Amino acid sequence: MGMCENCHAGCCRSYAIPIIGADVIRLERESNLTFWEFACRWADPQGEIAGNYAPHFHFQDEPSTPFVICLKQVESKTLPGTQCCQFLQEGTPVTEQPLGVSRCGMYQGRPSACRVFPTKYDVENELPILHTIPQYGREEQNPAYKLCPRQWAKEDVDPIAVAHELMIARYEVGFFNRIAAAWNRSPKPWEKFPAFLRDVYANRISTQQEMEQAAEAAPQTIRLYQVDQPQKKTA
Ligand code: SF4
Ligand code: SF4
Numbered sequence: 001m002g003m004c005e006n007c008h009a010g011c012c013r014s015y016a017i018p019i020i021g022a023d024v025i026r027l028e029r030e031s032n033l034t035f036w037e038f039a040c041r042w043a044d045p046q047g048e049i050a051g052n053y054a055p056h057f058h059f060q061d062e063p064s065t066p067f068v069i070c071l072k073q074v075e076s077k078t079l080p081g082t083q084c085c086q087f088l089q090e091g092t093p094v095t096e097q098p099l100g101v102s103r104c105g106m107y108q109g110r111p112s113a114c115r116v117f118p119t120k121y122d123v124e125n126e127l128p129i130l131h132t133i134p135q136y137g138r139e140e141q142n143p144a145y146k147l148c149p150r151q152w153a154k155e156d157v158d159p160i161a162v163a164h165e166l167m168i169a170r171y172e173v174g175f176f177n178r179i180a181a182a183w184n185r186s187p188k189p190w191e192k193f194p195a196f197l198r199d200v201y202a203n204r205i206s207t208q209q210e211m212e213q214a215a216e217a218a219p220q221t222i223r224l225y226q227v228d229q230p231q232k233k234t235a
Pocket of ligand 2: 147
């Protein structure tokens with residue numbers, strides 16, 4: 001996107017980036033890192049991180065705390081005392097660009113939340129809409145956390161690509177919400193979470209024969225089969 005080309009990427013420095021299951025699987029493939037190297041859980045009692053996007057998960061060690069699965073952040077190498085996404089390739093600050101020019105180093109595998117920013121899906125009208133961007137992405141008004149140099153205009157966004165990304169994100173978030181509902185019925189330790197996710201996604205695709213057998217066994221649960229009963233399919 002043109003406006004991002006000369007930017008220090010304040011968005012990748014400011015926000016907690018929620019990741020959904022499909023992001024986890026894609027990041028493991030694309031980055032050759034493990035879940036523990038790029039993901040963390042952030043307590044989100046006020047629902048500010050999850051927003052209307054990511055589900056909350058509960059874990060055995062803190063069952064009453066709602067957590068959101070997010071990308072880890074690291075200390076910025078070029079803007080001391082600030083943080084950024086570990087996948088950000090930070091450019092060196094120079095006179096003309098005092099904050100440097102930075103780029104996503106995981107562009108092909110970047111999470112859905114990054115793919116759709118700064119748009120969101122308007123469910124009622126089934127159309128993408130542009131967020132109004134605040135001046136800073138954090139309350140702390142450090143220049144590193146400054147966001148876009150101006151508001152996005154409709155012309156800045158490819159209407160086909162953005163609609164596709166939003167629809168995929170909407171579908172994947174819906175699937176991840178079902179995974180969260182299944183996990184939260186009987187929360188397990190945080191250490192078991194990535195294996196659980198991999199199991200669900202490895203068994204996401206069914207053959208027609210498996211679907212027919214599941215429908216015979218429990219017709220009312222057929223639509224949740226992959227999420228609710230992943231163990232049965234790996235046995
Ligand atoms: S994955 Fe890429 S786009 Fe997303 S926050 Fe990190 S650096 Fe930015
Ligand atoms: S802060 Fe705005 S202009 Fe800069 S990289 Fe992020 S979306 Fe692009």
